Every structure is written in C-alpha cells, then in structure tokens.
Amino acid sequence: MGNTACFTKYLADRGLKSTRQRELISATFMAINDHTSAEELYLRVAKEEPDVGLATVYRTLKLLCSAGLAREHRFGNSSSRYEPLSIKQHHDHLICTKCGYVEEFEHPKIEKLQDEIAASLGFEVMTHKLELYGLCRKCQP
Amino acid sequence: MGNTACFTKYLADRGLKSTRQRELISATFMAINDHTSAEELYLRVAKEEPDVGLATVYRTLKLLCSAGLAREHRFGNSSSRYEPLSIKQHHDHLICTKCGYVEEFEHPKIEKLQDEIAASLGFEVMTHKLELYGLCRKCQP
DNA sequence: TGGTATTTTGATAATGGTTATCATTACCAA
DNA sequence: TTGGTAATGATAACCATTATCAAAATACCA
Structure with a gap:
C-alpha cells in the first residue's frame, strides 16, 4: 500500500x-x-x-x-x-553545525544497545532520537 | 576548582x-x-x-x-x-512519555559506536544527543 | 580613591513559530 | 438531497525567547 x-x-x-x-x-x-x-x-x-x-x-x-x-x-x-517516513526504516541524524547539512544513518547495533540499557533501568522504549552534531567532510579544517 | x-x-x-x-x-x-x-x-x-x-x-x-x-x-x-554539567560526565536521557520522569544514563560503548559510524561517513562529531522515549517502570501497564 | 569607558541590568516591547477560535464550507451516510 | 458533523481559512491569541534602551554597576587606571 x-x-x-x-x-x-x-x-x-x-x-x-x-x-x-x-x-x-x-x-x-x-x-x-x-x-x-x-x-x-x-x-x-x-x-x-x-x-x-x-x-x-x-x-x-x-x-x-x-x-x-x-x-x-x-x-x-x-x-x-x-x-x-515512507518505506524507510527508522534512522538517526548527523547534523553539521557549520553548514546545516543533515545526513541520515541507521545502525541496528546501537538500537539493540539502547533497548538493553533501557531494560536494565526498567524502561520500555517506544521511540528514540539520536542526533550527532559536528562537522561534515566539507566543513572540516 | x-x-x-x-x-x-x-x-x-x-x-x-x-x-x-x-x-x-x-x-x-x-x-x-x-x-x-x-x-x-x-x-x-x-x-x-x-x-x-x-x-x-x-x-x-x-x-x-x-x-x-x-x-x-x-x-x-x-x-x-x-x-x-558540574563534575558529571556526558550522559543521555530516558524520558517517560506518560509522567514526564527523566532518568539519566551513560554508556561508553554507545559513544564509541557513534564515533565509528560518524567517521565512516566523514563526520567529525563534537557533541550528541540521545533520547529514549517510553514508559518508566511505574507507568507500565 | 575617584573618574571613566564599557558592560550589564531590568522592564518591557517585539518576535516568530505554533495553536485556538469561530463562522463558513465540505464531506458522507442514510 | 439532506442533515449532522467534521474540516477549513483567516486571523487573533499564545508564549517562550530575544531585542531594545535608558539607567546602574563594574573594572581598570591614573
């Protein structure tokens, strides 16, 4: 559909x-x-x-x-x-703090780690947001 | 100091x-x-x-x-x-979407993974935000 | 210590993204 | 088609945050 x-x-x-x-x-x-x-x-x-x-x-x-x-x-x-969010699965973001460029990435291992940590603290995770801020290739000195 | x-x-x-x-x-x-x-x-x-x-x-x-x-x-x-941010090191957050309770956690392995992923995409990460949204122990059915 | 250039402050107006309001219009089941 | 309800558009309201600006405080130097 x-x-x-x-x-x-x-x-x-x-x-x-x-x-x-x-x-x-x-x-x-x-x-x-x-x-x-x-x-x-x-x-x-x-x-x-x-x-x-x-x-x-x-x-x-x-x-x-x-x-x-x-x-x-x-x-x-x-x-x-x-x-x-179409067909794409959940993903996270890299944001360049200089030029504002946003790149998406996705990494199952991180998701798995998150769930484990949350469970150990008694939380049941529904969603998450992971944002990495830094410099993209073009903006690096 | x-x-x-x-x-x-x-x-x-x-x-x-x-x-x-x-x-x-x-x-x-x-x-x-x-x-x-x-x-x-x-x-x-x-x-x-x-x-x-x-x-x-x-x-x-x-x-x-x-x-x-x-x-x-x-x-x-x-x-x-x-x-x-006193003496505490960097940490991330678990947020209960029902009662608003916020719990902090910290996990070096996730940080390491983040840096690796970013590097593979040409990014140099300065900071990050990781927020897990879900239900805390008290709010779970 | 007193004088002075500069920064900081407090009160408040302005801003700007988002939401509420409400009269009018569009939808849809019967 | 009609009637009841939901959706819309225009715009006012909202509200957290920022800008403005005259007055006060601070740091430096003689």
Whole structure:
C-alpha cells in the first residue's frame, strides 16, 4: 500500500474525513523526500492550490505524525522540521553545525544497545532520537 | 576548582564582568542538580533577590552553556530545560512519555559506536544527543 | 580613591513559530 | 438531497525567547 493510500485508510479508520486539502498536503509532503518545515510545505502546496491555509498544513502534519507517516524534529534550536517516513526504516541524524547539512544513518547495533540499557533501568522504549552534531567532510579544517 | 569559581574564571578570561546577579543565578542553578526551566530558575532566584530580571536569567543560562557548565534540552516539544554539567560526565536521557520522569544514563560503548559510524561517513562529531522515549517502570501497564 | 569607558541590568516591547477560535464550507451516510 | 458533523481559512491569541534602551554597576587606571 502506497503512502497516500495509507493515509486515506488512516483517516477512514478513525472516522476522519478525506478532503482535497489533506490529500494534496500529504501527497506534496511525501514527494519531497527531505526534511521540511511547515512553512516550506505550505509554500509548495500554495503553488498548486493557493487557497490552502497554513493552519491546515500544521494540522495535516500532526495527523501524518500520528499516522506514523511523518516524524518531527527540532535540530538545535531551530523551528520544527518534518520528514516523511515512507518505506524507510527508522534512522538517526548527523547534523553539521557549520553548514546545516543533515545526513541520515541507521545502525541496528546501537538500537539493540539502547533497548538493553533501557531494560536494565526498567524502561520500555517506544521511540528514540539520536542526533550527532559536528562537522561534515566539507566543513572540516 | 568548584563550578562557581569556574564560571567566575570563564567570565574573567573573556573580559566579562562578574556581577551579583550572575553569581547568584549561577550558584542557584548549580545547587538544583536537576533539569530546570528558565522560568523555574527565575522564581528560585527571585526568592533571594526579587529584583533580578527574567532576561538576565536567560542571558546567564546562555553564558553557562558557553562555559560548558550547563546543557540545554528540549524533550519532545516542551520548552527548553537546562541541566548543570558540574563534575558529571556526558550522559543521555530516558524520558517517560506518560509522567514526564527523566532518568539519566551513560554508556561508553554507545559513544564509541557513534564515533565509528560518524567517521565512516566523514563526520567529525563534537557533541550528541540521545533520547529514549517510553514508559518508566511505574507507568507500565 | 575617584573618574571613566564599557558592560550589564531590568522592564518591557517585539518576535516568530505554533495553536485556538469561530463562522463558513465540505464531506458522507442514510 | 439532506442533515449532522467534521474540516477549513483567516486571523487573533499564545508564549517562550530575544531585542531594545535608558539607567546602574563594574573594572581598570591614573
């Protein structure tokens, strides 16, 4: 099942309505395949359908997060950015503190270690965020 | 060297002035030994010295972070919280998504893995944030 | 010690991302 | 189609944080 269909099903399953705006915002978001701010997404959507409101973009992004189709990040102290979670599995981020470049990575061994540590402290982990801040190859002296 | 002395030295080293407010805010902060918001710290400080302004608390917290004596966190989407970094070494956090309880942990093996992964991607890591979200022992069904 | 340049402070206005409000519109099951 | 409910758009409100600026405090030097 594609992501768009997945979102439509999510809406139907909870008695939420499938609207033109939600479909458009969700489709536009999924097509970006990068970390996006609500504002950026709003501008893209507005090109196609100028009457869509910023509030609806925020509302739809929240829905996409609840549906497990998006994830919200706040790298450093900047404003929220969202990324589509499509088929990709969970992954973490390397953030260059100089140029802002973001690279994704994924490492099962770390995930396993995390679960072990949490269990030893009596926690049951649902999700996690791992962010490594430093200098990317280009920004190194 | 104690943390207060350390902060005073940090100020002196950069030609910044050591003021009554900075000393009081810094001392109050160090004594808390927990994750604190700017507002909370402001209230505590105000008990002792009612004329200290909130802006100065924010300014001093920023200074403490630059001095390496504090660290800023934004767990989930809540407002910033700060923690004293005193003698404790770097550590990570387990956050209970139900009751908000925060537990610290530290694990050298994870740190080592992180550095290896980053290096393999050409990154030079300066700092990192690892947050595990889930249910603490008390909140588990 | 007193004078002075400079920094810091406190009060408050401004900022900016995000959310709440509410009248209007769109959806969808019957 | 209709009726009931949910969603939308415009915009006001929110609220944590930052900027502004006149007044006060500090550090340095003679």
